[in-house]
Amino acid sequence: MHLKFHKLILAAAAMLAAPAIMAQISETEYMSWPAYDGDDLEVKVDATGTHFTLWSPKAEAARVMLYDTDRNTAATDTLTMTRGENGTWRVSVPRQLYGKFYTFAVTVDGKTLDETPGIWAKAVGTNGHRAAIIDLAKTAPEGWAEDRGPKTDNITDAVIYEMHHRDFSVDPSSGIVHKGKFLTLTEPGTKSPQGLATGIDHLKELGVTHVHILPSYDYNSVDEANLNSNQYNWGYDPYNYNAPEGSYSTDPANPGTRIREMKEMVKALHDAGIGVIMDVVYNHTAENDKSNFSLTAPGYFYRHRPDGSYSDASACGNETASDRQMMRDFIVNSVKYWAKEYHIDGFRFDLMAIHDIETMNEVAAELKKINPSIFVYGEGWTAGDSPLPAERRALKENVDKMKGIAVFSDDIRDAVKGHYSRADERGFATGKPGNEETVKIGIVASTAHPQVDYSKGNNSKLPYAGAPTEIINYVSCHDDLTLTDKLAASMPGSTEAERQRAARLAQTIVFTSQGTPFMFAGEEVFRNKKGVHNSYNSPDSINAIDWSLKARNKSQFDFYRNLIRLRREHPAFRMTTAEDIAKNIVFDKIKDNNIISYSILNNANGDEWKEIKLVFNGSKSNYVVKIPRGEWTIIAADGEINPDGLGSTRGGSIAVTPTSALILARIK
Ligand code: CA
Numbered sequence: 001m002h003l004k005f006h007k008l009i010l011a012a013a014a015m016l017a018a019p020a021i022m023a024q025i026s027e028t029e030y031m032s033w034p035a036y037d038g039d040d041l042e043v044k045v046d047a048t049g050t051h052f053t054l055w056s057p058k059a060e061a062a063r064v065m066l067y068d069t070d071r072n073t074a075a076t077d078t079l080t081m082t083r084g085e086n087g088t089w090r091v092s093v094p095r096q097l098y099g100k101f102y103t104f105a106v107t108v109d110g111k112t113l114d115e116t117p118g119i120w121a122k123a124v125g126t127n128g129h130r131a132a133i134i135d136l137a138k139t140a141p142e143g144w145a146e147d148r149g150p151k152t153d154n155i156t157d158a159v160i161y162e163m164h165h166r167d168f169s170v171d172p173s174s175g176i177v178h179k180g181k182f183l184t185l186t187e188p189g190t191k192s193p194q195g196l197a198t199g200i201d202h203l204k205e206l207g208v209t210h211v212h213i214l215p216s217y218d219y220n221s222v223d224e225a226n227l228n229s230n231q232y233n234w235g236y237d238p239y240n241y242n243a244p245e246g247s248y249s250t251d252p253a254n255p256g257t258r259i260r261e262m263k264e265m266v267k268a269l270h271d272a273g274i275g276v277i278m279d280v281v282y283n284h285t286a287e288n289d290k291s292n293f294s295l296t297a298p299g300y301f302y303r304h305r306p307d308g309s310y311s312d313a314s315a316c317g318n319e320t321a322s323d324r325q326m327m328r329d330f331i332v333n334s335v336k337y338w339a340k341e342y343h344i345d346g347f348r349f350d351l352m353a354i355h356d357i358e359t360m361n362e363v364a365a366e367l368k369k370i371n372p373s374i375f376v377y378g379e380g381w382t383a384g385d386s387p388l389p390a391e392r393r394a395l396k397e398n399v400d401k402m403k404g405i406a407v408f409s410d411d412i413r414d415a416v417k418g419h420y421s422r423a424d425e426r427g428f429a430t431g432k433p434g435n436e437e438t439v440k441i442g443i444v445a446s447t448a449h450p451q452v453d454y455s456k457g458n459n460s461k462l463p464y465a466g467a468p469t470e471i472i473n474y475v476s477c478h479d480d481l482t483l484t485d486k487l488a489a490s491m492p493g494s495t496e497a498e499r500q501r502a503a504r505l506a507q508t509i510v511f512t513s514q515g516t517p518f519m520f521a522g523e524e525v526f527r528n529k530k531g532v533h534n535s536y537n538s539p540d541s542i543n544a545i546d547w548s549l550k551a552r553n554k555s556q557f558d559f560y561r562n563l564i565r566l567r568r569e570h571p572a573f574r575m576t577t578a579e580d581i582a583k584n585i586v587f588d589k590i591k592d593n594n595i596i597s598y599s600i601l602n603n604a605n606g607d608e609w610k611e612i613k614l615v616f617n618g619s620k621s622n623y624v625v626k627i628p629r630g631e632w633t634i635i636a637a638d639g640e641i642n643p644d645g646l647g648s649t650r651g652g653s654i655a656v657t658p659t660s661a662l663i664l665a666r667i668k
Helices: 005-017 027-032 165-169 182-186 199-206 255-271 292-296 325-342 357-370 396-401 410-417 436-443 483-490 496-512 554-569 578-584
Strands: 042-046 049-055 061-067 077-080 088-093 101-108 160-163 210-213 217-219 238-244 275-280 346-349 375-378 405-408 471-473 516-520 585-587 595-600 611-617 623-627 632-637 647-649 652-656 660-666
Touching (some): 101 292, 165 182, 182 199, 199 255, 199 554, 210 346, 238 325, 357 375, 357 396, 396 405, 410 483, 436 496, 483 496, 496 554, 496 611, 611 623, 652 660
Parallel strands (some): 160 516, 210 275, 346 375, 471 516
Antiparallel strands (some): 042 049, 061 077, 061 101, 217 238, 585 595, 595 611, 611 660
């Protein structure tokens, strides 16, 4: 997520209307608040009844309100909580209150705050305002106990596909019944008007290993009581972190439905051999004083400026304080919950550098205990300054201090296609000279390599990664222009065929680079977003993927499918150590602009191919390369690719056509 401008405006308006009310509380004071590490926060039902527990050390009183419905009704009962150990408040009822709804109301500094579903609500009703008491065991789909995600030894074995439920399905051309829902991904046999696979069948055909879903916890912006009005949001406005978003369910009023349907989605993907990664946004909340954190223990969960106002490294109005024990525990326990209860296979941390290194290390370590195939990656930057010192931030430059965490490479992103926000600026693949060394930084996954001169890097000047498992390579995601739109903006006067050729070269560089490849949904059919870069709340006409494009751009789709197959069949592209990369990758000395030529030697990483030669030509003219004599199979040439070979050559002088990759393989 980059800037959410609407949030900035809202935050500014809120500050004008009501100046920050937080008393100035020092960091030392927050540190002195007692932490509570019990696993019974919120609500627990057992044979003796229903037990509510809330952590709010500075509260003077706390109550539970009980309701019969998820909204629009008065409380049927009010329970007074009593002070427990370590800042907790408790109350029990000797009955199992399944089917009831509840909220908490906390009194602080003589003032009773608005009701809140609490920070640990696992089931909620419409718009998440009231939490629900349900039996989670009853939300398990058929076969859930045996459900397992794919085994992934190293993150570099993954091919990640980033998608939004609504983008993926809402266009009539998807042929999908449950448009914009978790169930979108549970429908087999769906077809485009031209009879080509859509939905989950499309993902299987493409060959990606993991689907990365945009935020799918309960978020704020879409009114779940008014779903016929075709609202859209990316979901970077968290409300209830531990319950699924209601608008993605077929019945937001029924708390169990969204839970079961999300699990059905996970199960369907797992049955297809595909893992599920969740985009998580613990770095800020949609609201400031009205967030569930603020209504539970005001002040504690956020960082502040010296004057007591909310600091704002998220550019969304606030930033959370992972360096405080209970916020850290919240993040760690929340991802653990999603991993255990929903069988989630990975987590993508939004603005991860707002969190501290220690928290991220604990996240990764705890998740690996649950399932060694789970992996964690994130944006190794913030969207503004933070009171957290830079050396403690989970920045990309600090990635080697974090075990089992990867960061997005903005190096390869901007070098290959051109700068992310300067729309008309070209990159290596579209003929701009001067990015060669930064592309090489991407190829070696930002690890130290004797032939890569980091002083010439555009973004980073140091080999910040200790291993390729620490790097996610990409040239587009939900943020900024799609690759299709970026190419249109930076290649005025070009034909669509020329732009598709540039996309092929750009993605060939990404998918053959060391590290983990990541792609934005629909790029394989050359989807666009009509030039809208920050489409967080744009209508379906901007965000929906038109699946008729799959037939129209069938050769583009086939190229992507073959590119993914090449990577998955050849471990040489998936080395796991910096030492292997330094030893096995040898760059050719090239003086020409927009040319990179290198070899992957030594049957790298157990590959059946002894040597792979890759030449990328981002220039506008043919580049003649001298290939040593031998028996070479041509894997890619002149904008085409086939892992089984397009033909063969004995080496010698070979012309690499403009805007294309030449890939050759030698077995002996
Ligand atoms: Ca919601």
